[in-house]
Amino acid sequence: MSLSLVILQLMNGLQFGVLLFLLSAGLTLVLGIMNFVNLMHGSLFMLGAYFSAAVLGATGSFAQAIAAGVLGTLAVGLILERLVFRKLYARDHMYQVLATIGLILFFNEAVRVIWGSGSISTAVPEFLRGAVAIFGLPYPVYRFAIIVAGLLVGLGLYLLIHRTRVGILIRAGASNAAMIAALGINIRLLNTAVIGLGAALAGLAGLMAAPISSVQSGMGEPILIMTLVVIVTGGIGSVRGAFYGALIVGLVDTTGRVFLPVLLRSFMEPLKAQTLGAAVASVLIYLVMAAVLALKPQGLFPVRHG
Amino acid sequence: MVNNTYYPSARSVVSVVLLLGFLLVPFVAGMTGEGYYITFTTRVMIMALAASGLNIALGYGGMISLGHALYLGIGAYAAGICAFHGIHNGWAQLAIGLAAGGAVACVIGPICLRTSGMAFIMITLAFAQMLYFLIVTLDDYGGDDGLSLTARSTLPGLDVNNSTVFYYIAFAALMLTLFFTARMMNARFGRLIQGCKSNHRRMVTLGFATLRYRLAAYVLSALVCVVAGFLLANLVRFASPSYLTWMVSGELMVMVILGGMGTVMGPVVGAVVILLIEEIFSNVSLGLPGNLDSLVNNHWTAILGVFIVIATMSVKRGIYGSLPAGGRKP
Numbered sequence: 001m002s003l004s005l006v007i008l009q010l011m012n013g014l015q016f017g018v019l020l021f022l023l024s025a026g027l028t029l030v031l032g033i034m035n036f037v038n039l040m041h042g043s044l045f046m047l048g049a050y051f052s053a054a055v056l057g058a059t060g061s062f063a064q065a066i067a068a069g070v071l072g073t074l075a076v077g078l079i080l081e082r083l084v085f086r087k088l089y090a091r092d093h094m095y096q097v098l099a100t101i102g103l104i105l106f107f108n109e110a111v112r113v114i115w116g117s118g119s120i121s122t123a124v125p126e127f128l129r130g131a132v133a134i135f136g137l138p139y140p141v142y143r144f145a146i147i148v149a150g151l152l153v154g155l156g157l158y159l160l161i162h163r164t165r166v167g168i169l170i171r172a173g174a175s176n177a178a179m180i181a182a183l184g185i186n187i188r189l190l191n192t193a194v195i196g197l198g199a200a201l202a203g204l205a206g207l208m209a210a211p212i213s214s215v216q217s218g219m220g221e222p223i224l225i226m227t228l229v230v231i232v233t234g235g236i237g238s239v240r241g242a243f244y245g246a247l248i249v250g251l252v253d254t255t256g257r258v259f260l261p262v263l264l265r266s267f268m269e270p271l272k273a274q275t276l277g278a279a280v281a282s283v284l285i286y287l288v289m290a291a292v293l294a295l296k297p298q299g300l301f302p303v304r305h306g
Numbered sequence: 307m308v309n310n311t312y313y314p315s316a317r318s319v320v321s322v323v324l325l326l327g328f329l330l331v332p333f334v335a336g337m338t339g340e341g342y343y344i345t346f347t348t349r350v351m352i353m354a355l356a357a358s359g360l361n362i363a364l365g366y367g368g369m370i371s372l373g374h375a376l377y378l379g380i381g382a383y384a385a386g387i388c389a390f391h392g393i394h395n396g397w398a399q400l401a402i403g404l405a406a407g408g409a410v411a412c413v414i415g416p417i418c419l420r421t422s423g424m425a426f427i428m429i430t431l432a433f434a435q436m437l438y439f440l441i442v443t444l445d446d447y448g449g450d451d452g453l454s455l456t457a458r459s460t461l462p463g464l465d466v467n468n469s470t471v472f473y474y475i476a477f478a479a480l481m482l483t484l485f486f487t488a489r490m491m492n493a494r495f496g497r498l499i500q501g502c503k504s505n506h507r508r509m510v511t512l513g514f515a516t517l518r519y520r521l522a523a524y525v526l527s528a529l530v531c532v533v534a535g536f537l538l539a540n541l542v543r544f545a546s547p548s549y550l551t552w553m554v555s556g557e558l559m560v561m562v563i564l565g566g567m568g569t570v571m572g573p574v575v576g577a578v579v580i581l582l583i584e585e586i587f588s589n590v591s592l593g594l595p596g597n598l599d600s601l602v603n604n605h606w607t608a609i610l611g612v613f614i615v616i617a618t619m620s621v622k623r624g625i626y627g628s629l630p631a632g633g634r635k636p
Contacts, residue, residue: 031424035424037424037427084615084619087619088618088619093370093423093424093427094364094370094427094559094563095563095618097370097372097427097556097559098556098559098560098563098564098614098618099614099615099618099619101553101556101559101560101611101614102560102610102611102612102613102614102615102618103611103615104611105607105608105610105611105614106607106608106611106612106615107611108607109605109607109608109611110608112605113601113605113608221552221553225431225432225435225552228428228431228432229428229432231428232425232428232429232432236424236425275443275444275445278443279439279440279443279444282439282440282442282443283436283439283440286432286433286435286436287436289429289432290414290417290429290432290433293417293420293421293425293429294417294420297420297421297425298425299425
């Protein structure tokens with residue numbers, strides 16, 4: 001096992017972690033502030049990918065594709081907030097789970113009606129092709145761009161949440177929503193804004209993932225489950241927790257899949273090592289989550305309430 | 307003054323009609339020669355059984371598990387893996403499945419019950435995903451493709467390959483489960499876990515060691531799902547990883563909640579409604595103009611999705627749950 005392989009895999013893990021962070025940052029706020037279980041966050045990710053792929057296919061403009069992905073999911077998020085979510089904030093979690101599962105079924109089928117059931121492939125734009133040198137190793141520019149863009153968005157979120165008035169309201173909402181409503185803050189508007197922010201971030205993650213994964217119906221669910229693992233590990237409602245949780249999950253999942261079979265091969269026969277390694281690697285992040293929850297049921301960075 | 311005249315309530319009418327309907331389906335199907343409906347109704351009853359199992363944890367115990375597909379899968383793969391290794395006796399397979407399911411529930415139950423609310427939903431989901439990915443990577447047992455059962459499990463004295471006999475096996479399993487659920491929920495244990503649902507802190511204050519009761523309810527509900535999984539694999543002679551996907555957990559949850567959670571018959575009503583919608587929109591020609599018919603048949607899950615959203619927002623206590631309950635009028 002060479003050092004270059006390790007570095008490349010660490011970079012891939014980082015890239016995956018950054019994507020997960022974009023999804024979990026939005027969702028953790030929705031879960032934490034509004035106490036709303038939104039399982040269709042993965043569908044927004046899927047819609048972001050489809051919107052940008054469709055616009056890129058039609059116009060060939062990367063800038064327009066980005067705008068379509070982000071603004072399209074933002075619009076879908078706001079419409080759903082108005083029509084469905086708003087009526088469910090006060091209800092029990094299980095009704096929220098139910099309604100959002102219904103929406104998942106609907107959107108998975110809707111994209112099949114509109115774009116067909118096959119997967120759509122999108123090209124990486126011209127200026128992001130090729131490789132960049134990282135520690136003297138070639139690394140795809142596009143994946144590197146995802147890492148940079150994700151970290152920039154993360155920085156922007158940090159500034160938004162810790163340095164602006166809106167951020168203060170969001171943090172206050174996460175720790176005690178009823179109290180800030182009593183202090184005269186328009187909590188409904190804040191809710192709408194948080195849903196919109198989450199939807200736009202999910203759309204951004206979806207459009208960035210589109211060229212390196214196959215855009216197809218149901219692509220949102222596997223990544224939604226990963227996102228939930230991140231959020232529960234990091235602590236529901238905590239953007240900081242989502243950041244560290246996403247990096248942990250991204251790195252553990254990516255490197256586990258590559259290195260566990262290799263590690264096991266050193267003390268068992270190759271074929272068995274391959275199977276067992278793959279099996280263990282696929283459940284590794286769940287083991288991490290279970291371990292964290294067994295020790296700290298509130299997650300790594302619990303939000304203090306009250 | 308007590309009025310002793312007995313008025314059958316809407317709930318009891320629905321229950322009796324539904325259960326009599328289940329009892330009579332093979333006769334009607336036999337007379338009209340529509341053998342397909344025996345298989346379809348068997349599937350409905352098996353899903354109703356699984357939903358009834360989930361109802362013990364979710365409806366009565368307030369434990370919102372989004373991971374009960376896990377136990378359905380354990381039951382299915384117990385049949386599949388045992389048959390693969392040459393154990394064909396159904397009782398042995400079932401015993402192995404129940405032991406495995408019980409062991410898993412006893413291990414992950416306490417971990418899940420350390421959390422509450424949203425985290426509980428997600429940790430149960432995560433554990434189910436874990437087993438799903440494990441099964442998919444086990445190439446010896448079919449991996450992604452699933453595992454075919456060469457023959458149905460044998461039950462001494464019963465011809466399980468006869469679809470009517472198999473139908474009544476599923477019917478009996480469902481009836482027994484419903485009967486014991488009804489009895490149990492009026493007994494001390496049932497009252498206790500319902501108390502934990504409505505006010506956990508109070509139950510703790512009253513001095514009950516709530517964890518062991520809630521764990522027992524969780525394990526019981528898991529075991530019922532194991533039986534359902536075992537029957538499901540035998541019905542289609544196939545153990546598929548798709549039984550373990552989280553959408554199956556979601557579908558079970560939909561059945562319980564839309565039917566009416568915390569009622570004995572609610573999950574049965576939910577299973578019937580959901581599977582009927584599935585059947586009608588996916589297979590039946592509705593006589594719509596143009597090619598709308600094939601559009602609906604191909605994309606019926608979108609309709610199911612919209613139905614679930616609207617039903618969730620409008621029906622607060624589920625279909626069966628909002629029917630007036632029986633009891634003497636004052």
